[in-house]
Amino acid sequence: MSKRAAIFTCVLALAASFALSAPAVAQQTNAGQTVGSVSGLPVPRYVSLKSDRVNLRAGPAKDHRTLWVYQRAGLPVEVTAEFATWRRIRDSEGSEGWVLHSLLSGRRTALVAPWDRNKEGGPYPLYERASENVKVQARLEPGVIVSIDNCDGTWCRVSIRNVRGFIQQKLLWGVYPDEAIE
Structure with a gap:
């Protein structure tokens, strides 16, 4: 050398x-x-x-x-x-x-409750709107990747394949607590 x-x-x-x-x-x-x-x-x-x-x-x-x-x-x-x-x-x-x-x-993407892969917490509801009192669009298993459309600090509008809906922000890894995404 x-x-x-x-x-x-x-x-x-x-x-x-x-x-x-x-x-x-x-x-x-x-x-x-x-x-x-x-x-x-x-x-x-x-x-x-x-x-x-x-x-x-x-x-x-x-x-x-x-x-x-x-x-x-x-x-x-x-x-x-x-x-x-x-x-x-x-x-x-x-x-x-x-x-x-x-x-x-x-x-921006997120994992649905990756900490819950070996537990009994999922599947998690994906709601039609940002409320627990509305129609459930789908149920998402822990570890599923979703695309993030936006978040308001409490709820995130996400999509997976052809389904869009809202999930509680605290159930996602890939978004900070209280983070707003537009």
Whole structure:
């Protein structure tokens, strides 16, 4: 290995270790909201996987080992940090790692009560309107991915295939409590 290549490798290793040890990849705005230093978007924030094959890596480079391979396009994940073209994400089970930003979409999706997959709480009602006193459009099993149309902090209007309806926001992973989405 040439001296130049060795120096370049050291610089890359330092940059990767900085990214892993420094959550300072975001900055505070005047309004107190934290935004990514690369994208200028809020951190943390929810996004979804764009592809049905996404490698979750131990660090922000392709030479870091693959921790997991996601195989579910549309799966919601939470961006917790940014470094160059890489985003550190967390999934609904708490697994964390780095993915290329080009494999993420700003399209908002959510999982229906993923914490309830092994319990007896579901299926959960999808209502015609934002009320429990109206017709049930469908019943959704825990872990089902829904597309989010909008949320008011209590209810979310979602769709799955050709069915649209309202579900209580507290039953979704992929939306913050009290978050309004338009």
